[in-house]
Amino acid sequence: MKAPGLRPPPKHAPKKLRTEADLRALQRMMTHALVQPLTADDELAPRWHDGRPMAEVVAEFIKPNDRLTAGERLKIYSISYWYRLIDAVYEDAPGLRGLLGEKKFSALVRAYLAKYPSRSFTMRNLCARLPQFIREEPRWTAPHTGVALAVARFEWAQTVAFDGEARPVLTPDDVADVPPARLRLGLQPYLSLLALDWPVDDYVIAVKERDALRNDASNAIDRGPRAASRKKVRRPRRRRVFVVVHRYDLRLFYKRVDPAAFQILEALAAGRTLARAVAAAGRGVQPEQVREWFATWMELGWFCKRAGRLSGRS
Amino acid sequence: MPANRFNAFTDYGIGIGLRVPHYAHILEKKPVVDWFEIISENFMVDGGRPLHVLDQILEQYRVVQHGVSMYFGSADKPDRAHLRKLKALVRRTKTPWLSDHLCWGSVDGTFTHDLLPMPYTFSAAKRTAEKIRYVRDYLEVPICVENVSSYAEFHVSEMTEWEFLSEVVERADCGILLDVNNIYVSSKNHNFDPYAYVNGVPPDRVGQIHVAGHTKFEKYILDTHDHPVLDPVWKLYAHAIARSGVTATLLEWDDRIPSFNEVHHEALKANEFIGGARAANFARRALPKKR
Ligand SMILES: [Fe+2]
Numbered sequence: 001m002k003a004p005g006l007r008p009p010p011k012h013a014p015k016k017l018r019t020e021a022d023l024r025a026l027q028r029m030m031t032h033a034l035v036q037p038l039t040a041d042d043e044l045a046p047r048w049h050d051g052r053p054m055a056e057v058v059a060e061f062i063k064p065n066d067r068l069t070a071g072e073r074l075k076i077y078s079i080s081y082w083y084r085l086i087d088a089v090y091e092d093a094p095g096l097r098g099l100l101g102e103k104k105f106s107a108l109v110r111a112y113l114a115k116y117p118s119r120s121f122t123m124r125n126l127c128a129r130l131p132q133f134i135r136e137e138p139r140w141t142a143p144h145t146g147v148a149l150a151v152a153r154f155e156w157a158q159t160v161a162f163d164g165e166a167r168p169v170l171t172p173d174d175v176a177d178v179p180p181a182r183l184r185l186g187l188q189p190y191l192s193l194l195a196l197d198w199p200v201d202d203y204v205i206a207v208k209e210r211d212a213l214r215n216d217a218s219n220a221i222d223r224g225p226r227a228a229s230r231k232k233v234r235r236p237r238r239r240r241v242f243v244v245v246h247r248y249d250l251r252l253f254y255k256r257v258d259p260a261a262f263q264i265l266e267a268l269a270a271g272r273t274l275a276r277a278v279a280a281a282g283r284g285v286q287p288e289q290v291r292e293w294f295a296t297w298m299e300l301g302w303f304c305k306r307a308g309r310l311s312g313r314s
Numbered sequence: 315m316p317a318n319r320f321n322a323f324t325d326y327g328i329g330i331g332l333r334v335p336h337y338a339h340i341l342e343k344k345p346v347v348d349w350f351e352i353i354s355e356n357f358m359v360d361g362g363r364p365l366h367v368l369d370q371i372l373e374q375y376r377v378v379q380h381g382v383s384m385y386f387g388s389a390d391k392p393d394r395a396h397l398r399k400l401k402a403l404v405r406r407t408k409t410p411w412l413s414d415h416l417c418w419g420s421v422d423g424t425f426t427h428d429l430l431p432m433p434y435t436f437s438a439a440k441r442t443a444e445k446i447r448y449v450r451d452y453l454e455v456p457i458c459v460e461n462v463s464s465y466a467e468f469h470v471s472e473m474t475e476w477e478f479l480s481e482v483v484e485r486a487d488c489g490i491l492l493d494v495n496n497i498y499v500s501s502k503n504h505n506f507d508p509y510a511y512v513n514g515v516p517p518d519r520v521g522q523i524h525v526a527g528h529t530k531f532e533k534y535i536l537d538t539h540d541h542p543v544l545d546p547v548w549k550l551y552a553h554a555i556a557r558s559g560v561t562a563t564l565l566e567w568d569d570r571i572p573s574f575n576e577v578h579h580e581a582l583k584a585n586e587f588i589g590g591a592r593a594a595n596f597a598r599r600a601l602p603k604k605r
Contacts, residue, residue, distance in 0.1 A: 008426040015469045017435040024389035026433060026470065027421040034426055063467045065505065067533040072468040081426050118425040121383040121396055122355050165360035190361060250363045283506065 004120055006031060011050075013061035026295045029061055033074055034081045039246045042082075044075050060174050085113050088123040092159060093130070095151045098233055100141060108140040110179055124163070124218075147236060150196045154204055157192035157245035161252050164190030167304035174305075180275040182255060185285035186306035187269050198236045201243050201254045208256045248300055255300075260285045261293050271306070316561040320489020322410035322523030326376065326562035328588075330581045333567070336574040337367055338407040345477050349376040352407070352566050354414075355383050356413055358399045366540065368406070377407045378522075378562070380491075381414035383425070384449060386459060387432045387442045388418035397452050404453055411456040411521060413491040416442070416479060431464035434478035450488065457490035458521040463496040463528075463537035475500065476514035485558035492558070494550040494567075495537065499528050502535045508546075512554050521560035525551055525584065526566040540569035542580050552587040559586050559595060574603030 005101055014022040033054070036045045040078045048057040055071040062070040089109045090097060097105040103273040111135045118126055129154045134141055141148035166188055187193075210233055242262035257265070260281040267277035278290055295302065317325045329349035341346070350371060357368050373378060384392070404412065417429040432438055442487070450457045462478055473481070483490055492515065494508075501508035518564075525548070527541025543551075543565065555561065565581035 006422045014470065015566060017433055017437050019437065020389055020441055023433070023438055023441065024421065026468070027389050027418055030430065031424060034428075035424070061468055061470070063469055065467075065503070067462075070466075072533075074421045076465040076536075077430065081428055084427055118427060119423055121393070121425060122358065122421075123427055124359070161362075162362055163359035164361035166362070247362060250366055306445065 006117065008032075013057075026061060029057075030074075033058055034078050035114070035117050036078075037110055038078065038082055042079060044071055044078055060222065082110070082113075083119065085123070085126065086110070086127050087112070089130075092127045092153050093152065095155055095200065095207050096130075096148060098202070098207035099144065099148060099151055100213070104140070105127065106133075107197070108175070111137065111140055126160065127159065131156060133310055143234070146238075147198045147200065150198045150200045151204060153192075154196065154200045154243070154245065157194060157233075158252055159246050160192055161190050161247045164188075164247075166247075166301075169301040170298070170303040170305060174296060180278070181273055182273040184306050185268050185274060186272060186304045187265065188246070188302055188304055190247050192304055193262065193265050193269060194245065195244045196243060197238055198243050199239055199241045200236055201241070201256070203233065203236045205254075215304075244302075246300065256279055257294075260289075264290070264293070265297075318518065318521060320458050320519060321410060321562055322444045322456050324562070326378070326522075328581050328584050329562065330577055331380075331564065331566050331568065332371065332377070333362045333571055335571050339574040341367070341370055343574075344374060345574065345578065346363070347375060349378060350475065351378050351566075354379045354381040354400060354403055354412070355564070357403055357406075358396075358453045365406075370503065372407060377409060378410045378461075378564075379400070379404065379407055379409040381412065383419070383427075384414040385409065385419045386414065386445050388420050389441075389452075390420055390423065392449055392452075393443060397449065400577065401453050404455055411458055411489065413458040413460055413483070413522060414461070415462050415464045416459045416482060422558070429462040431462060431466060431468075433468040434473045434475055435605060436472060436481065439478055439485060440480040443482050446482070446486035446488050456489060456521070457486075458491040459483060460491035460493050460502060460524065461496050461500075463493075463499040463503075465534055466563065467504060467534075474511075474514070475504075475507070476511045480515050483516065483519050487520075487523055490515060490519045491522045491524060492520050492554055492578070493524035494554055495524065495526040495528055495543065495547045498544075498547050498550055499535045499537045508550050509553060512550065512557060517558040520554070520561055522562045523551065523554060523558075523563065524566055525581075526585045538569060539566050540571075548583070548587060552591065555587060555591040556594055560591050563588075578595075 007028060009029045010025040013029050014025050017023055017026065039045060044054050046054055048054050055069065058074045059070040062073055063264050064070045086109050100108060107186065112130055116129045116133060131149055134145060134152055135151045138145040167186065170185065242259055244257055246253055261278045264277045267280040272280065281290065317323045327348040329351055330347060332350040332352045348352050355365050359365065414603065415429045417432060419426045419428050446457055446459060459482065479490065494601065497508045497511045501511065525543045526539045527543055529536045529538040529541065563584045565577065567577045
């Protein structure tokens with residue numbers, strides 16, 4: 001089994017529970033049965049990983065009743081496991097779904113969850129490894145892997161911006177006395193810097209707007225006008241954009257920035273001093289322009305202290 | 315009995331679960347609600363809107379925390395980072411007590427996000443009770459454990475579910491969040507008498523009660539929380555409060571959530587049974603025993 005973290009199940013379910021190890025063995029057994037992908041028609045996989053019939057293995061630890069076999073009882077849990085997680089990914093990745101279409105997206109999500117089951121107490125983190133998975137297994141998104149990856153990164157950045165940590169904002173007064181050659185600014189943890197080869201920010205917004213229209217239509221009239229729902233959002237054309245996904249006044253925002261501005265922000269995020277970060281933007285950038293950028297970023301509250309210090313002595 | 319050490323000697327009435335679709339209504343209209351139950355995990359975040367909304371709710375209402383991921387019955391040890399987050403939230407909400415489920419749902423750090431049934435064995439009861447004590451000592455707040463609804467039973471079980479629940483709460487010396495809908499659902503799925511269940515748990519440990527709706531399928535009942543409470547569940551509720559005394563009661567409605575008023579109205583139906591239970595309890599205490 002590929003589930004990282006989840007250790008292999010015992011050969012057979014424990015016949016008695018005497019120790020903590022027995023309890024763990026039983027729980028491993030059942031978890032393996034649950035996280036095993038369903039078949040195309042949402043049945044339990046026919047075989048256990050060692051080749052035995054699944055029904056036989058499940059019957060080792062689950063009792064049947066007068067209406068359901070052990071396998072049928074487990075299937076209630078398995079279906080609910082898969083659809084709970086699938087629904088959560090659907091909710092967090094509407095853009096990716098729009099991009100790939102229902103069938104492809106569903107296959108991607110199932111393959112992703114089979115390889116990377118949840119490792120967090122909250123489903124909020126469920127899509128954290130989706131960009132990595134898209135990179136590792138491009139066949140689920142081909143021939144649109146590049147744009148799919150951009151959308152997945154953008155959508156994960158939204159989750160981070162929604163409820164990520166906000167540190168106390170740095171004000172101009174906080175940094176006034178530190179010379180630029182020593183000043184290191186932190187960026188808010190809720191903020192993501194994305195250099196994207198496709199303008200997926202516009203694309204995701206368009207998909208969300210279309211989906212909202214679709215919901216309105218289906219709420220208003222049961223079998224209402226389908227014009228809104230059929231409207232296709234055009235896949236974006238390749239073009240490099242630099243996007244900062246952030247939060248302001250508790251709302252999500254995406255801000256396109258100039259390539260030079262993006263380089264400054266990336267250098268700051270990497271821990272460079274202010275002087276070196278500005279230098280990273282290259283010679284073509286006017287000082288007034290840089291001052292203007294910093295004034296905006298300060299106003300948006302993007303800067304915070306870096307891990308407990310203002311100036312770098314490292 | 316209603317106010318006891320498992321609910322921090324509070325005397326809360328009828329509450330409802332705080333859910334996202336109702337935020338705007340609650341914050342704007344400020345309806346009278348005795349208390350809200352929050353899902354702890356929804357607010358165990360580092361920042362942003364969820365905590366902002368919670369702080370506004372806390373200014374106006376009494377809030378009790380209900381968790382879905384502590385997994386007292388899991389063989390995994392409690393995660394310290396998780397507990398630290400939870401404790402920060404406990405300090406923020408000042409929840410008088412905290413509830414989570416008598417179940418498991420993760421192993422080796424892999425999470426199913428489900429409330430999976432326990433094997434009802436003495437060794438599992440002992441382990442689970444130790445974990446409850448550990449969590450309570452860390453969080454410094456009384457704990458009530460909730461019985462879950464279930465669809466499967468294990469061969470290794472050595473006792474009934476209510477015997478297991480009793481064994482755990484006695485060993486842990488903690489309270490019970492008695493979910494009468496879950497009892498009813500499981501009684502149908504496993505062919506037992508729901509009244510035997512209610513009669514089988516220590517009544518003085520019940521610190522809170524849940525009611526909810528469920529859905530019937532051909533061969534089993536699913537605990538869907540997307541309906542009004544069904545009659546047999548209200549009857550079981552009446553029986554539970556006649557036995558334990560009237561205690562903090564909460565309606566869970568988690569799916570296909572109707573308007574705030576509809577949910578609240580459904581919750582307040584509990585009053586129809588509370589009056590009767592109070593009268594019966596009063597009569598039992600006030601009237602001289604017949605010889
Ligand atoms: Fe419940």
